[in-house]
Amino acid sequence: MWNLQGNVQAESHRNGSRVRKLLTSNEAVAEAVKIAKPDVISAYPITPQSPIVESLAKMIAKGELDASFVRVESEHSAMAVIHGAATAGARVFTATSSHGLAYMFEMCWWIAGSRLPAVMAVATRSIGAPWNIHGDHTDIVQLRDAGWIIGMAENAQEAFDMTLQAFCVSEEVNIPFAVGLDAFTMSHTAEVVEIWEPEIPPRRQAYKVLPSDNFAVNAVTMGKARMKARYDLAVDLENSAKVIEKTDKDFGNHGGLVENYRLDDADFAVVMMGGWCGDAKDAIDMLRQEGFKIGLLRIRFLRPFPKKAVKELGCEVLVVDKANSDLRGVLGIEVSSCGVEAKNVVAGIGGVDVGVEDLCRIFKDFMNGKLEMEWYL
Amino acid sequence: MILPGNTSCQGCPISLAMRCLDEIENPVLVIPAGCSTVVAGLHPNSAMKIPVIHVPFASTNAVACGVKEAYKRAGVKANVIAWIGDGAADIGFATLSASATRKDDIITVVVDNEAYMNTGTQASLSTFWKAKTSTSPAGKADERRDLALIMIAHKADYVATATVGYIEDLRRKFRKASQIEGFRFIQIHCPCPPGWRFPSEKTIEIARKAVMSGAWALFEFYDRKLRFSGIGKKFAEKDNRISLAEYLKAQGRFEHLRDEDILAIEKAIDEEWEILKRFSGE
Amino acid sequence: MDLEPIISRMKLGAAGETGTWRNYRPVINKELCNKCKTCFSYCPEGVISEEIEIDYRFCKGCGICKEMCRQKAIEMVQE
Numbered sequence: 001m002w003n004l005q006g007n008v009q010a011e012s013h014r015n016g017s018r019v020r021k022l023l024t025s026n027e028a029v030a031e032a033v034k035i036a037k038p039d040v041i042s043a044y045p046i047t048p049q050s051p052i053v054e055s056l057a058k059m060i061a062k063g064e065l066d067a068s069f070v071r072v073e074s075e076h077s078a079m080a081v082i083h084g085a086a087t088a089g090a091r092v093f094t095a096t097s098s099h100g101l102a103y104m105f106e107m108c109w110w111i112a113g114s115r116l117p118a119v120m121a122v123a124t125r126s127i128g129a130p131w132n133i134h135g136d137h138t139d140i141v142q143l144r145d146a147g148w149i150i151g152m153a154e155n156a157q158e159a160f161d162m163t164l165q166a167f168c169v170s171e172e173v174n175i176p177f178a179v180g181l182d183a184f185t186m187s188h189t190a191e192v193v194e195i196w197e198p199e200i201p202p203r204r205q206a207y208k209v210l211p212s213d214n215f216a217v218n219a220v221t222m223g224k225a226r227m228k229a230r231y232d233l234a235v236d237l238e239n240s241a242k243v244i245e246k247t248d249k250d251f252g253n254h255g256g257l258v259e260n261y262r263l264d265d266a267d268f269a270v271v272m273m274g275g276w277c278g279d280a281k282d283a284i285d286m287l288r289q290e291g292f293k294i295g296l297l298r299i300r301f302l303r304p305f306p307k308k309a310v311k312e313l314g315c316e317v318l319v320v321d322k323a324n325s326d327l328r329g330v331l332g333i334e335v336s337s338c339g340v341e342a343k344n345v346v347a348g349i350g351g352v353d354v355g356v357e358d359l360c361r362i363f364k365d366f367m368n369g370k371l372e373m374e375w376y377l
Numbered sequence: 378m379i380l381p382g383n384t385s386c387q388g389c390p391i392s393l394a395m396r397c398l399d400e401i402e403n404p405v406l407v408i409p410a411g412c413s414t415v416v417a418g419l420h421p422n423s424a425m426k427i428p429v430i431h432v433p434f435a436s437t438n439a440v441a442c443g444v445k446e447a448y449k450r451a452g453v454k455a456n457v458i459a460w461i462g463d464g465a466a467d468i469g470f471a472t473l474s475a476s477a478t479r480k481d482d483i484i485t486v487v488v489d490n491e492a493y494m495n496t497g498t499q500a501s502l503s504t505f506w507k508a509k510t511s512t513s514p515a516g517k518a519d520e521r522r523d524l525a526l527i528m529i530a531h532k533a534d535y536v537a538t539a540t541v542g543y544i545e546d547l548r549r550k551f552r553k554a555s556q557i558e559g560f561r562f563i564q565i566h567c568p569c570p571p572g573w574r575f576p577s578e579k580t581i582e583i584a585r586k587a588v589m590s591g592a593w594a595l596f597e598f599y600d601r602k603l604r605f606s607g608i609g610k611k612f613a614e615k616d617n618r619i620s621l622a623e624y625l626k627a628q629g630r631f632e633h634l635r636d637e638d639i640l641a642i643e644k645a646i647d648e649e650w651e652i653l654k655r656f657s658g659e
Numbered sequence: 660m661d662l663e664p665i666i667s668r669m670k671l672g673a674a675g676e677t678g679t680w681r682n683y684r685p686v687i688n689k690e691l692c693n694k695c696k697t698c699f700s701y702c703p704e705g706v707i708s709e710e711i712e713i714d715y716r717f718c719k720g721c722g723i724c725k726e727m728c729r730q731k732a733i734e735m736v737q738e
Contacts, residue, residue, distance in 0.1 A: 039446075039450045040447060072439060072475055073474070076472070077472050077475060078439075080443065080472070081440070081443035083436070084407070084440035084442060084444040084445075084446075088451070090443075090447035106435075110432065209405065210405075210428070211404070211454070214425070214426055216417060216418060216428070216430075217429070217431060219414070219423060220414060220415060220419045221419075222419060222420060
């Protein structure tokens with residue numbers, strides 16, 4: 001039976017049709033990476049990301065994936081290895097989380113500044129101190145200024161689709177792409193995922209370095225060169241929105257930079273990102289039954305930020321954040337930077353459980369003008 | 378491999394070492410922050426005839442590993458060189474150790490000028506005993522770390538110490554490293570005129586005095602065996618050496634040393650030679 | 660994509676005509692020179708050719724060639 005199933009799957013892949021599998025988001029990301037056929041993978045384990053690279057190491061050991069897997073002593077080196085491999089023309093992937101992202105932060109700036117396509121999965125987890133291994137968005141939001149495309153998946157299907165899209169988009173715009181997936185509620189939670197094998201074009205990049213060349217990359221700049229590089233990256237990051245939207249239909253039709261959920265006639269809009277948007281949708285469905293006209297603007301991309309969609313909300317807005325800067329949430333700051341006056345709640349830091357009932361309460365208080373708390377503790 | 382009219386200081390040992398890169402086939406340089414970054418050329422110019430990938434301080438060996446992995450998969454022949462200073466060897470020590478342990482098929486060159494010269498001569502782990510630097514104004518009290526011995530402990534495929542003082546020996550070691558596969562490591566002693574405070578014409582003389590006084594040992598490690606190499610063989614015997622004071626007193630960084638300081642340094646050097654001789658079985 | 664801000668191209672005299680840094684000029688006495696090429700081998704700047712001609716556009720005047728010359732064929736002359 002198992003063999004037969006395996007053969008059927010292989011056959012249906014070739015036909016471009018879909019196969020359903022029960023996968024965690026970590027496994028879904030690994031499946032997508034396998035399909036994208038990277039040349040070089042390098043990573044350092046960290047909870048809750050480790051199963052992604054463990055799966056990939058296993059695929060390589062079994063001969064299902066032909067890639068180099070470089071074991072390193074730190075996340076800084078993981079990003080450095082894929083930086084080097086990308087410079088030499090290889091398709092590359094890494095994954096990390098929390099302190100790992102913090103530790104590789106310097107190299108995140110370099111790979112973006114070097115305009116090298118790369119894909120990284122971030123199982124979004126809290127950063128200490130104190131120690132905490134649970135989910136929130138305090139790690140991935142730190143990438144905002146580094147010049148990366150930052151996607152946030154809502155479920156395992158989207159983690160799969162977005163990872164595949166990431167290779168296409170990154171290699172078209174020469175900007176690295178981070179795929180965010182929430183710790184545990186996604187990384188370790190199995191869901192049904194439709195697997196298929198889209199065509200990923202061969203590796204493209206703006207330049208690569210070969211022994212026959214005689215130029216230098218990233219020498220010390222003087223005058224305006226650094227500023228010009230930074231400006232170009234900002235402009236291209238902004239323009240990557242078009243590529244993300246253009247390719248969205250090939251990768252699951254999730255809506256581009258945002259997903260609008262029951263917003264058409266809404267008087268109240270909630271802005272959120274990540275896995276708990278599934279709970280937010282349930283809460284909204286329940287409140288709709290009670291007659292509240294509320295909807296969700298789900299942020300799928302923190303960078304490029306969907307400024308237009310936020311500006312067009314045209315109703316009362318509440319932002320619910322899983323990461324803070326000061327007392328304000330990071331998404332709250334992003335939304336208010338679009339000129340939208342919004343209420344802002346910070347919740348779920350360090351994995352504090354926020355369920356459908358909690359969200360119903362927060363949303364109701366907001367709609368009734370009774371929202372007092374900034375932090376849902 | 379480096380063109381004239383570069384940014385190196387007068388009498389720069391790094392520029393001289395870079396000239397010797399023509400001994401290495403299909404070189405690709407990976408250079409972190411440090412004097413070498415500047416010497417290799419400021420944007421929009423490159424002073425090198427070969428490709429250079431400039432990278433952050435601690436990342437060099439990992440970047441070089443990634444470059445080599447990509448070349449291997451694409452069938453591109455290259456000697457990828459992690460060209461670091463003693464500073465990058467400090468901050469990138471874990472990265473270097475992992476690279477050696479993986480047996481990355483790259484050449485690591487350390488141009489060791491015994492301090493962080495590019496930021497203004499602050500002490501590094503390689504700084505010589507009791508040397509004055511801008512962060513050890515009274516003389517460095519700590520040990521001097523022996524990078525090459527540490528690399529031997531990694532069972533590297535090729536480890537060599539060299540010096541700009543004996544350029545043919547250095548060139549031979551580059552050639553040899555170029556022809557071996559696996560993890561290759563060469564540490565080059567690089568006396569720095571402004572950092573060590575001696576006149577620019579004395580670079581070679583001081584480099585040679587380091588070898589002749591026993592302050593810098595020349596050896597190679599391959600096939601699991603340590604061998605004193607070239608002229609260095611002679612100075613493995615203490616009787617053949619010049620006085621340590623002759624080496625130290627030629628440099629401003631040691632101007633404060635008293636006789637007992639020099640004796641203490643000599644004792645530390647003798648202990649190092651004991652270890653090396655035990656390794657070599659000689 | 661504009662790669663110019665991150666790409667640097669090979670250039671002779673990447674730091675300009677560094678001969679202007681020089682206070683002392685090495686002058687070779689051709690009669691004493693036996694073309695042993697020691698100065699060629701040890702010139703950090705690579706401005707001495709195998710024919711023992713000095714490229715004064717870039718020679719920084721460090722004086723290593725004078726120090727290394729066993730024939731004492733090189734003199735440093737103040738600019």
